[in-house]
Structures are given as structure tokens and as C-alpha cells.
Amino acid sequence: MDYINAIVLLLNYIFVPALAYGSQLALGAIFVTLIYGILRFANFATGDMMSFGTMITILFTWYFQSLGISLGILPTALIAIPFAIIFMVGYMLLIDKFVFKYYRVSKSPPVQLAMVSIGVMFVTQAVVRIIIGPSDRRFFDGEKFLIKAGEFKEMTGLNEGLAIKSTQVITIVVTLILVSALFWFLNKTKTGKSMRAYSDNEDLALLSGIDPKKIVMITWIIAGVLATIGGALYGLDKSFKPFTYFNNMLPIFAAAIVGGIGNPFGAFLGGYVIAFSEILLTYAYKKFFMYLLPESLEPNTLLQLLSTDYKFAVSFSILVIVLLYRPSGIFKGKIL
């Protein structure tokens, strides 16, 4: 019985939250990796683009709520997301047309594009804060829990409860669907294959008649979809605050690089690597060992490897170690 309790404890505090957080990071990381692989620059506006998409989702959610439309037990935001994606893609294409295109056509070095993306970051951040303000907003409605901790205890007769929030399930399901669709698109369709070819070797791709304008446009469209959904899922699960989104850029970068930048599958796994290591290293294992060990051996400290304050520092340290010892990432991306 104690073993089952210990396992449920880990499931409840480590596995489920890390899986949800990892999915959110994974979407962002694929976004970064696609931009890097195809447009060839590190996009520092990632976090703010995600917050822009989330902001539109929130505005649509409010609008639908005022009309009385709802999905019952599911959050209203799910209907708002498709509409938000349309706006977001428009915004992305607009930025590309007015900002990034010039540097792409004149073949500027990647560093200059990264600097330009900082300008975009400032502008997007300002727009988000002017429209919706800097404060913390929750836009979740519907049924909050799929399984409540108390119900679970009653059902199984265990000491430990397992609470699963509906947002966590939605996050994981949506991520899986979206990522499978994306990989299908990249691996099976003609456009997807030409995108991969373009990312691999630009000149050869151009020689074989691939239209770069189309590739770039589709990249931005996919990026818009990923940014909106990733941002909205994070906002549903936690809450929406522009500043947190800006900070999330850092673990997202870490995930993309750990997975091997330019490699979407690597980025997807990288998100989970970062999420699990952040949570595994900062969790206090005292209770876990109390179940496993006999009473005489019970630990008297928290058994926490690092305090939760260092959550971000964990992912950054992993990144630095990976950059030093395996700069192409765990799953072999572009050689840097």
C-alpha cells in the first residue's frame, strides 16, 4: 500500500504537472526551432508573440462570454482559439512584411535579425500592455477538475490524493494532436518536405524550384498557430500575465537548444526534458521516502536538491552544460 501511495504522490506532484508544463514549453520550442531552422535567426520576441496570441484569445473569450456562448464543462477559450489564430497569423505576416522581409532579402547576418526581433519584442510587449494591461488575468471557465484529490482518495482508499485539472488534460491532448498534425505535415506533404529541404540547404532547395516566399509564409502561419495555442494553453492552466510570458521565453529557448535547434522533434522532447528536470530537481522528497522507508530511517530534512527559487536556474544550467558538451543538442540539430 505504501508503495502505491508513494507512486501516486509522485504522479500528483511531479508527473502530471511536468507533463502539462512540458507540453506548453514544447509548443513554444517548436516555434523557436521552426523560425531558426527556416528563417535562420533566434527570435527573441517568442514570449511576447505568445502573449499577443493569448491576449487575442482572451478578448474573444470575453466576447463569447458576453454573448452567452459556452462549451459547458470545457473552457470557452477553446472556441476563441481558432479566431485568435486568424488574427495572430495576420499579425505575424504583417510583422514579416514590414520588418523581417527587408533583412531576409538583403541577406543580413543572423545577429542583425536577432537584434531586429528585439525591436519587435519591445513593440509587441507595448501593444499587449496597452490593450489588455500588465495585470494577472484568469480566463478559465467550465469544470476545473477532472479528478479531485478527495474523490480519488475515497475511490481508492489511499492516503494520497491524485488531482488532475481539466486544463492539464486539455493541454496534453491538444499538444499531442497539434504536434502529430505538424509532423505529418512536415514529413508527408509536399509543402512540408520542401520546407525541410529549404531548412537543410537553401541554395539546393531554390535550385529545385522551391518558392521561398511560400515557404516563409507557411512558416509564419505555423508559427502563429503554435504561438497562439501554446500561449493560450499556458494561460488556461496558470494565468495570463505579460511579464511571465516574457520570462517563459528563457526555458523555451533552453528546450529548443537542448533538443537540437532546427529539429522540431528534438524541440518537442526538449520541452519535456526541461520541464521534468526543473520539477524533479526542486521537489522535496521527504514524504516520498516516508512512505518507502521504515520508520526508523525516516528523513528529518526536506530532501530537496535545490530550493524552488532555482527552478529557472536548473533549466539554464542544463542548457549551458548541453551547449558546452554537445552544442548540436541531445537530438542532433544543426551543428553550431
Added chain:
Amino acid sequence: MRKNLNVIAAYTIMMGLIIIVGIFQSWNIALSIFNLCLISAVMTMGANIQWGYAGLINFGIMGYTALGGLAAVLISVDPVHEAWSAGGSNIIISLLLIIGMVLAVRYVLKKYEKSKVRTYIIATIIIAGIIIIRFVSEPGIEAIEEVDPAKTGFLGGFGLPIIFSWIVGALFAGGLAFVIGKVALGLRADYLAIATLLISEIVIAIIKHEDWLTRGVKNVIGLKRPAPYEVNLQQTDWFINLVERFNSSKLNLITDLTERQAALNQFVIEGSSIFVKLCYSGMFLIVVIILLILTQKALYSPWGRMMRAIRDNEEAANAMGKNVVKQHLLIFVLGSAIVGIAGAMLVTQDGLFTPGSYRPMRYTFLIWVMVIVGGSGNNFGAILGGFVVWFLWIESAPIGLYLVNLTTAGLADTHFLKVHLIESVPYFRFLMMGIGLLLIMRYRPKGILPEKIEIK
């Protein structure tokens, strides 16, 4: 003279703008803008040395600034003797252990050939070392943090004049840059940017959460000043006389004695804070001028020419026998040290150390906007960038408010759009910075004052 006409014109306009603020808003605001402009100028000079001279991207400016600030705390605060006796020995033993660990790793690295076994030995040393250090330091840290947590709860500093911290801050930042440079300088440009950005976040995390050293988010307030205190000034005779002489024309208009005294008091209060700010301006100006002379000399020296050669064509410079790795490391350390000075100056001026306020937007990206807008590779450009961008950063709220009022003049004061826009005026600064950066990068990619190389 003619060649430098645009430099002179740009600086004259900038000073004119600050004077206009002084006349129309108040001299207090103008001087505080001016002081922060000077600090920003020091930071941009540091970033400019790295980016403009050598083409190294350093997005870790926030980390060095915070280390400079930490130096100010460690130098100027009086030592907390109870804390030292409670846990000082544990901390010192931990420090020795860290040094021992580093030496052990170095020894293994030197002694054995590169192999899997060596990697495992190093990993074991580090992991075992961290566990031992945690066991040694934990009781000490707890004891220190329990010493009067509302007031101290940390080890304190050395109780020296805060001015020394400017040098110590440079040493701290340079030391950190040495470690980072050894580790990360081999990376390609955008990876270096990401790596330094993340490392600076780690530095901030440590400063925020190691309460025994920095008091963390509880902040350190009331640091000693190198300038006189306003309260003391207001009671000094020579200062009151000075203010009286300055404002004699206004004071003479008032005939009533009590009213005259009240007016004089008002002038003295205002004057004292201006006087203190002027003291800081003087000190900062000295630092800026010294750094400017040094960096200009360096730029036109053989060393500066070598740096530009390395920046423009690394392989060619390498083939000519220049040690690129070593020079990159050197310039990385130098630039970061200058940023460290600025960090210490900032805390000196504020008189308080708030680790929570170090955010990448303000201390990393804004500085980069300054360098790019001003003109990378040109010291006068970088300093001007610091002035222009900081000025806009502060004054964008009034400008934004004016624009909002102008565009929504037709709407009633209670109209929801107008109210909303007026509430969001503080965020117009991000918008202005972003649009400014994008425009400069597009139409004047070398900055307001572009790099000009003449061989003297």
C-alpha cells in the same frame, strides 16, 4: 573641428533637451535624468567595447550590473558581528571547500588525458562537493538568517566608503566574465547571446535567494553615501547662505519677514536635493570622462586596430598570428568590468540594493537599444545613445500623455477609450523604444553617430 561637427551638434541638442526639462518640469527631474544618463553611458561603453570593437554579443549585462550593485553592498555595509559569530565559520569552510573543489577539478583536467573516465571523475567530484558544501553551509546559513531578520539577517560587508565598490564591482563583474568567457566564447554569435542571457538570469536568481549574502528580496536600504545628506545640508549655514544669494532677487520681492523665511526654507529644501544630485553628477562625469579617454586611446592604438581586424575577419587575423581566443576573452572581461562599475554607481546613487528590480528588459535589452541607436563602434555614439534612449525612456510618459490627449481631444473625458489610453501611458515607452530601434536598424543601421575610423 568640421569633422566632428555632427558629434558636437548631437551633444548640444541632447544637453538642450535636458535643460528644457529643467526649465519646464523641474531641475530635480532634469538632474536625475542626467545622472542616470551618465550611468547608462558607462554601461553602453562597456557593451560597445564588446560589440563595437570585437563583435561579441553579450546579453548578460543585467548580471554584471547586479554584481556591481552587490559589490556596493558588500563594501559599504557595516559587518554584522553576531551573524559572523553565528555562522561565519561555516561559510568560510564552505568557501574553502569550493576553492578545493575547483582546484581538484583543475588537477584532474591537467593530469589525465581526455577520456570518459575523466569526465565521470570530474562529475563525481562536483556532485560530491556540492553535497558536502550543502551539509556544511546549511546550519551556518540558517543561523545567519535568524540574526535579527527584520534588520540584518545577513553577513554584512566591510564598512568601507562606498566609492571603493566601483573598483570592486568592476573586479566582480570581470571575474564573472572571465568564467563565462572561458566557457561560452567559443559559441556562435546568437548562441553566445542566449547563453549569456540565461547565465545572467542564474546570477540574479542567486543574488535574489541567497539571503545570507545579499538579504535577497528583503533589500538592503540606507547605504552610506559619498555625497552629503539633504537633512544635514538644510541645517548648514554656508549652504543656506549660498541658497539665499542665489535666490536673492526672488526673496527681495517678499517684504514680510515670516513669509520670506518660509520661502527661503522652501528654496533650501529644493536646493539641497539639487546640490546632492550635482555632487553625484560630478562624480559620474569624472568616471565617464576617464573611461572615454581610455577607450578612445585604446580604439586608436595598435591593440584597437587588432581588435577591429579580428572583428572584421577572424580567420585572417588568426592567420596573421593574432591570438583570437585570448583577445576575445580579454575584451569580454574588460567590457563586463566597465558594466560592473556602472552597476556599483547605480546602487551608490540610489542608496539601496533591490535584487528584485533587476529585469532583463531594463538592464540588458534597453542597454542594447542604446548601443545600436547611438552607433556601435563609436564611443561618442554609444554615450549619446545612452543619453538619448534614457531621456526618451523617462520622458516618453509625458510625451505619450500629450499625444493621447491630442488624438482623443474630441472625446469626452470619461470616454472609456480615453480613460484606458491614459492609464496605459507608461507602456508607451516600450512602443517608442521598439519603433525607434526598428527605424534606426532599417534606415541608419550604423546608428546616429556611425563608426568612423581614421588612422592617426
